[in-house]
Amino acid sequence: MSPCGRVVDVLRQCYTAxxxxxxxxDALREIVWYFVSDDRQPMPxxxxxxxxxxxxxxxxxxxxGERFEPVPWRGGQAPCPETGGGLCGTEAQWQFGASIDDPLxxxxxxxxxGKCCEISLLCCxxxxxxxxxxxxxxxMESTCDIYSPFGAVSPSAVNVPIQFVSDLVTGRGSSPNNxxxxxHYIDVAxxxxxxxxxxxxxxxxxxxxxxxxxxxxxxGGAARYVVVxxxxxxxxxxxxxxxYLMRHAAG
Amino acid sequence: xTIKLTFFYNQYKQGFSETYYQNxxxxxxxxxxxSPQLLTSMTSFRSNAxxxxxxxxxxxxxxxxxxxKLIRGAYQGGSVSGGDEGPDxxxxxxxxxxxxxxxxxxxxxxxxxxxxxxxxxxxxxxxxIGTFKTAVQKMVAQFIGNGFAIxxxxxxPIGGLAYARVPLLSSDPANARFTRVIYDVTAGFTPxxxxxxxxxxxxxxxxPNFPRVATVVTNVVVGAVxxxxxxxxxxxxxxxxxxxxxxxxxVFAYEVITEFTFERFSAHKTGSPFGRLAGRKRAVLSVSx
Numbered sequence: 001m002s003p004c005g006r007v008v009d010v011l012r013q014c015y016t017a018x019x020x021x022x023x024x025x026d027a028l029r030e031i032v033w034y035f036v037s038d039d040r041q042p043m044p045x046x047x048x049x050x051x052x053x054x055x056x057x058x059x060x061x062x063x064x065g066e067r068f069e070p071v072p073w074r075g076g077q078a079p080c081p082e083t084g085g086g087l088c089g090t091e092a093q094w095q096f097g098a099s100i101d102d103p104l105x106x107x108x109x110x111x112x113x114g115k116c117c118e119i120s121l122l123c124c125x126x127x128x129x130x131x132x133x134x135x136x137x138x139x140m141e142s143t144c145d146i147y148s149p150f151g152a153v154s155p156s157a158v159n160v161p162i163q164f165v166s167d168l169v170t171g172r173g174s175s176p177n178n179x180x181x182x183x184h185y186i187d188v189a190x191x192x193x194x195x196x197x198x199x200x201x202x203x204x205x206x207x208x209x210x211x212x213x214x215x216x217x218x219x220g221g222a223a224r225y226v227v228v229x230x231x232x233x234x235x236x237x238x239x240x241x242x243x244y245l246m247r248h249a250a251g
Numbered sequence: 252x253t254i255k256l257t258f259f260y261n262q263y264k265q266g267f268s269e270t271y272y273q274n275x276x277x278x279x280x281x282x283x284x285x286s287p288q289l290l291t292s293m294t295s296f297r298s299n300a301x302x303x304x305x306x307x308x309x310x311x312x313x314x315x316x317x318x319x320k321l322i323r324g325a326y327q328g329g330s331v332s333g334g335d336e337g338p339d340x341x342x343x344x345x346x347x348x349x350x351x352x353x354x355x356x357x358x359x360x361x362x363x364x365x366x367x368x369x370x371x372x373x374x375x376x377x378x379x380i381g382t383f384k385t386a387v388q389k390m391v392a393q394f395i396g397n398g399f400a401i402x403x404x405x406x407x408p409i410g411g412l413a414y415a416r417v418p419l420l421s422s423d424p425a426n427a428r429f430t431r432v433i434y435d436v437t438a439g440f441t442p443x444x445x446x447x448x449x450x451x452x453x454x455x456x457x458x459p460n461f462p463r464v465a466t467v468v469t470n471v472v473v474g475a476v477x478x479x480x481x482x483x484x485x486x487x488x489x490x491x492x493x494x495x496x497x498x499x500x501x502v503f504a505y506e507v508i509t510e511f512t513f514e515r516f517s518a519h520k521t522g523s524p525f526g527r528l529a530g531r532k533r534a535v536l537s538v539s540x
Contacts, residue, residue: 009319010259010305012266042321046279050309050317057464058501061445062315068466095316 001049001089001098004117005082007042009033009051014076018067019049023097028067035076041085047094064097080166081111085118109236140164144186146194147214150226150248157193159219162186163235167244180209180228182244186217190239196230215245223251252276252310253400253505258293259305260340260363261324266304267340267362269293272400272505278308279318289393290326296386297328301363330365342520344369345379347387347513349394349401351506357401358514360521361387371518379516391511400505404449409499410440410477414492415458417485429468430461430483434498436475442467442500448481452495458485464501 001021011033018028033051048065056068088105089098105114113119142164145155164186180198188194197210212227225245233242254276258269275281285306294303302324309317340362347359368383413433434440442448444467453461465481472478479498515521 007319007321009317010257010307038321038323042319046277046316046318048314048316050307050319058447058503059311060447061466062313065315095314 001093002083002087002114002117003043004086004088004114005036005040005078005084006087007036007040008047008049011051011053014074015053015071016074017052017071020064020067021049021098022100023064025100027100031066032074032079033076034074034078036078043094044087045091045094048097049094081108081113081119083113083117083119086116088114088116142217143219144188145216145219146192147216148193148195149197150211150214152214155216156213160188160192162188162217163240164217180207180244181246182228183247184225184245186215186243186245187233187235187240188243190232190241192241194227194230194241194243196227196243198229212243214248215243217251221251222249224248252312254278254281255309255311256281256399257307257309258303259307260294260297260301261304262298262301262340262363265340269359271394271508272311272402273398274400274505274507276310278310278316279320282306282308282318282320285397286393289397290322292386292390292393294326295329296383296390297363298330298365299328301328302326328363344518344520345383345387345513345516346521347391347511349391349508350510350512351401351403352509353403353504353506355401355403355506366518369516369518377516377518379513384513387511387513391508394508398507400507403504403506405502405504407500407502408439408441409497410434410436410438410442412493412496412498413476414490415496417458417483417489417491428482428484429480432479432481432498434477434479436472436477440477440499442470442477442479442498444468444470447501448479448498449501450496450498452493452497454491454493454496457489457491458483458493 014033014035016030016032019031020026021029048062050065052059052062052066052068053071056071061068093102105116107114108117108119111119140163142162143159144162144164146157146160147154148156165184167182167185194213194215196212198212199208199210200206201208209228212230215225215227217223217225224247226248227243228246229244231242231244232239234240253272253274256271256273258271260267260269273281290303294301303322303326304324305319305321307317307319309315343360343362344364344366345361345368347361349357349359351357364383367380369377369379372378411434413435415433416431434442446467447464448467449464450461451463453463455461461483462481465483468480468482470477470479
């Protein structure tokens with residue numbers, strides 16, 4: 001289920017919240033409330049997934065829909081990629097909740113956005129600025145060069161195919177306090193050697209951040225990124241190596 | 252079924268809202284069939300910078316559905332003699348008392364008004380002009396015609412508290428967050444897990460910032476003694492025996508509007524959160540429908 005960028009409610013401030021979408025399961029999913037432009041279409045029918053932010057003090061928690069807590073404040077920026085039309089989910093699902101057994105919709109490649117949504121490949125949060133109208137493509141196929149360690153004179157690998165994603169909003173961290181922060185990430189083949197520099201001190205459960213490898217995107221370009229974290233993940237059934245990057249210098 | 256109707260107004264891209272209740276089942280139907288006369292009466296007397304932006308209807312009981320209609324300024328203040336050069340969303344020149352069939356009163360801060368509605372006469376008294384009075388009468392008449400209601404907190408049975416125990420702060424954060432509240436079952440008080448309860452008479456010295464309204468997390472009854480827990484904790488923990496503290500279920504009644512009076516009006520802006528009613532002139536004129 002997704003409103004695909006439609007107006008779901010009217011709020012003064014935005015926040016994130018847990019929502020119970022399923023009538024047959026207690027499983028929760030996180031949603032984000034964000035501001036949309038005045039020309040967006042509203043939800044076309046009644047639904048059980050409006051904001052509960054003003055109900056917490058005095059109303060009873062409904063069985064489905066938004067949970068009263070926690071509701072951390074969020075700046076209201078649109079997610080990336082931003083959706084600008086369409087609607088995922090039937091009227092019955094929006095009113096009575098979905099079933100945990102309902103099939104998941106097909107998604108746009110490289111995203112978690114259902115094809116029932118009209119997708120806009122424009123980033124609204126800044127960061128990389130390549131492409132039409134000065135906005136950057138959120139998801140972009142490209143190639144990179146890897147320098148190991150950061151600042152090495154010559155690359156250890158060149159022309160590495162990547163899926164390049166601007167991820168500034170979700171990547172905000174408070175490094176180095178037990179987390180890492182990033183501005184972008186790339187997906188590369190699992191066999192590619194690309195290393196982060198994070199370590200842990202014995203007997204402490206915190207991450208000590210250190211620079212990892214250097215990545216230049218695109219190949220031969222001047223834009224430099226430092227690898228802050230590397231992990232394996234599954235993308236459409238294929239295991240890839242996902243390297244989270246902090247931009248070091250613009251190209 | 253009762254729905255909560257929230258009218259969102261914008262003025263110079265800042266906003267305020269007014270909330271009423273209506274005894275209907277279908278929020279979408281209720282909003283989509285609202286008469287132009289109602290919406291015009293709610294907006295036309297306001298300053299021309301004020302527009303009705305959206306209406307939201309929400310069921311306040313199961314299945315808790317909501318519906319939002321964007322008006323986007325189709326209904327806008329018609330007064331050209333506004334005088335406002337900036338938003339007055341946090342202040343007003345007039346405060347109404349909406350009165351229900353059971354004589355319950357609800358204060359309504361009328362925002363987005365032209366400054367010229369209230370003037371100071373030659374004797375130094377603040378008076379409102381006749382067109383404003385007529386416009387408000389039309390608006391309230393529409394409220395009455397559409398069965399708009401106001402909400403009242405009722406007085407359900409009270410459970411006298413034997414004592415409230417705030418547990419010691421321990422290594423288990425979950426335990427430190429909750430307060431056990433002991434109550435007398437024979438008082439007829441029956442809390443429901445997940446429901447809301449209201450506390451009164453909290454000793455502010457020993458239980459600072461104890462919530463007035465809280466959600467019941469657990470409830471256990473053994474004999475004539477019930478124990479409920481709510482989210483509240485104190486560093487170090489504390490056990491108190493409050494003599495005046497009582498608890499009751501949070502229950503609302505909804506009563507249709509039948510009349511109104513001007514409570515206060517002033518040439519100076521009044522209202523919350525930045526303005527204050529204290530010291531403002533109380534209305535000398537009551538207006539009946």
